[in-house]
Amino acid sequence: DVKVTQSSRYLVKRTGEKVFLECVQDMDHENMFWYRQDPGLGLRLIYFSYDVKMKEKGDIPEGYSVSREKKERFSLILESASTNQTSMYLCASSPRGSGTNEKLFFGSGTQLSVL
């Protein structure tokens, strides 16, 4: 089975701190995604990557950046954390190629609180 691992389950940071959220997948998937989940808003796509060193902006990239130096690892960076970035962050991966390439495999999520 695909395993997508997010390094922290809970994280508490202060306003202005630089925050790194790490995600690793073990199934050699080309595609990786970062979403944030907020009550009543569902999942919103922050950034995604189709290959190493490639990145694409999602629907809400402001205040975030990403890094994909290795195929299995996709990092989300909050350059200067703000309270409105308090949220559940979900990482996902998927294979590229066949018709169901949109099928996503998710990590357990990181609940980030910015104080």
Added chain:
Amino acid sequence: GEDVEQSLFLSVREGDSSVINCTYTDSSSTYLYWYKQEPGAGLQLLTYIFSNMDMKQDQRLTVLLNKKDKHLSLRIADTQTGDSAIYFCAVPPYNTDKLIFGTGTRLQVFP
């Protein structure tokens, strides 16, 4: 862009059927998905339907697709307390590998 909508809450009695509805705007989607999120966990793929089908059944789950009305539904037969979760429908915009998720429907099952 793609817009996917769901109602936020559904409450059913144990043993009854649950029907969770979803509407979307992009008619060119190939597959449409249902994901389940249990408390404190990430999302898991529950089932999916190809856009040239109008129904798919998988044990207690039935997915209905009405392409004309851009309406997708998930029916859970004999709903159990273990089915309590948030259910998301998800649709890929044309010619992308992305998924656009609905707001999620929180299903609560009471005895």
